[in-house]
Amino acid sequence: MENPGIQEETLHLCRIAGTGSYVPERVVTNADFEKIVDTSDAWIVERTGIRERRFAAENEFTSDMATAAARKAIKNAGITVEDIDMIIVTTVSPDNIFPSTAARVQNNLGAVNAIGFDLEAACAGLIYGIEVGKRFIATGFKNILVIGAEKLSGMMDMQDRNTCILFGDGAGAVILQRANQNTGRILATELGLDGSRAEMLQVPAGGSRLRPTYEVLDARKQYMAMRGKETFRYAVTYMVDCARKVFEKANCLVEKLTLAIPHQANLRIIQAAAERLGLRDDQVFLNVAKYGNTSSASVGIALDEAVTSGRIHRGDIVLLVAFGSGFSWGAVLLEW
Ligand code: COA
Numbered sequence: 001m002e003n004p005g006i007q008e009e010t011l012h013l014c015r016i017a018g019t020g021s022y023v024p025e026r027v028v029t030n031a032d033f034e035k036i037v038d039t040s041d042a043w044i045v046e047r048t049g050i051r052e053r054r055f056a057a058e059n060e061f062t063s064d065m066a067t068a069a070a071r072k073a074i075k076n077a078g079i080t081v082e083d084i085d086m087i088i089v090t091t092v093s094p095d096n097i098f099p100s101t102a103a104r105v106q107n108n109l110g111a112v113n114a115i116g117f118d119l120e121a122a123c124a125g126l127i128y129g130i131e132v133g134k135r136f137i138a139t140g141f142k143n144i145l146v147i148g149a150e151k152l153s154g155m156m157d158m159q160d161r162n163t164c165i166l167f168g169d170g171a172g173a174v175i176l177q178r179a180n181q182n183t184g185r186i187l188a189t190e191l192g193l194d195g196s197r198a199e200m201l202q203v204p205a206g207g208s209r210l211r212p213t214y215e216v217l218d219a220r221k222q223y224m225a226m227r228g229k230e231t232f233r234y235a236v237t238y239m240v241d242c243a244r245k246v247f248e249k250a251n252c253l254v255e256k257l258t259l260a261i262p263h264q265a266n267l268r269i270i271q272a273a274a275e276r277l278g279l280r281d282d283q284v285f286l287n288v289a290k291y292g293n294t295s296s297a298s299v300g301i302a303l304d305e306a307v308t309s310g311r312i313h314r315g316d317i318v319l320l321v322a323f324g325s326g327f328s329w330g331a332v333l334l335e336w
Helices: 029-033 041-048 062-077 103-110 120-139 193-199 214-216 228-251 267-277 293-308
Strands: 014-022 024-030 052-055 086-090 115-119 144-150 170-178 184-192 261-263 316-325 328-336
Touching: 014 120, 014 184, 014 293, 029 041, 041 267, 062 086, 062 103, 062 144, 062 170, 062 193, 062 293, 086 103, 086 120, 103 115, 115 120, 120 144, 120 170, 120 184, 120 193, 120 293, 120 316, 120 328, 144 261, 144 293, 170 214, 184 228, 193 228, 228 267, 228 316, 228 328, 261 267, 261 293, 293 316
Parallel strands: 086 115, 086 144, 261 316
Antiparallel strands: 014 170, 024 052, 144 170, 184 328, 316 328
16 A cells, blocks of 8 residues: 555554453343354354353443443553543544534543544444554654444344344453564554445445335344354454464464454454464463453553463564454554
C-alpha cells in the first residue's frame, strides 16, 4: 500500500503501550442453553470448545464495557485520561446507530482532549483499529486508545441453536504510542476484505437495507444469521493467509513466534489454522472456553489476559490475527 508523505520506517514506529479488558459478571453456561434450545453441553464443547460465556446486564451497555477496559489500559500504560488524543471504538453492537460509542466512552472517561470515532470491521475490528491508529501515530498523535467492545447478547436469536451458543459480551483495549529503540514495536500488518460474501454472516435488519417493521421483527431478521460451515472454512483460510503475510513482510520465521493471539471464535477454527501454520500448542493463546466469540473484543481480551498472566515479555514476537463478517480479516505482528 502506498503511504504518500509518510516514510515506511516511520509508519512502523508504533507500539502497544498498555492493555486492558473487561467481561461482565454474569456467566452463562452451556447447561443454561440446554434449557432454551435443542442442544447439549457435549455438542457445544465438541464443535466449538466453548463451555461458558458472559452476558452483560440489561442496563450495561457496550460503552460501559469499553470504558472499563479502557481504564485498565490507561493505567497499565502509565498515562492519564487527559493524555489520550484519539479514541477508536471497534464494534458491531454500538450503543446507538449514532452518536458513536467512542463519544460515549470519551464522556465516561472524561477524555476531554480526545477526538474519536467508531470503526466496524466485525471480528477483525481491533486489528483494523490498530492499523488505523498506527497511521495516526505516524502523523503525530501521542496516545491512541483502541477498544474492541461488544454486547452481542442483544443481537442473538435465542431460538436459533446454530448461532445463540457461539457468542458473548466483553471489551478489550490497547493504548498505541510511538515506538523507539527502548520499546517494542509493530513489525508488520495485513488487512483483507471480501465483500462478495457479506450475506454469510450478517444482521439482516436494522440498517438501511431492511427497516425494522413489525413484519421484519416477527421474522426475527433483527438477529444475527450465519452460514456456519462456509464461515468456518473461510475463517481458517484467511487467518492462515494473513498470518503468513505478516511473517513474510517482517522477514520473520514462524518458529520465532512466542505467542499467537487468534480471534476466539471456535477452538476447531483456531486448531485448524494453527496446524496449517505449523504452530505448537504452547504458541497459541486460548480463552474461547470461558468467553465464546466476543467479536471485536476477542483479540483485545485475549491479549490482555496473555499480558497479565505473564505469557508475554519484552522482546517476544506476538501475532494478533482475526477474521469476521464482511468477510474481513487481518493480522498484526509485534515485537513486544
Ligand atoms: N446443538 C446441537 N446441534 C446443533 C447446534 C447446537 N447448538 N447447532 C447446529 N446443530 C446441528 C445442525 O442443525 C445440524 O443438524 P442437521 O444435520 O440435522 O441439519 C448439525 O448440528 C450439524 O451442523 P453443521 O453445520 O454441520 O455443524 P458444524 O460441525 O459445521 O458446526 C458450527 C456448526 C456453527 C459450530 C460451525 O459451523 C462453526 O463454528 N462455524 C463458524 C462459526 C463462527 O465462528 N462464526 C464467527 C466467525 S467470526
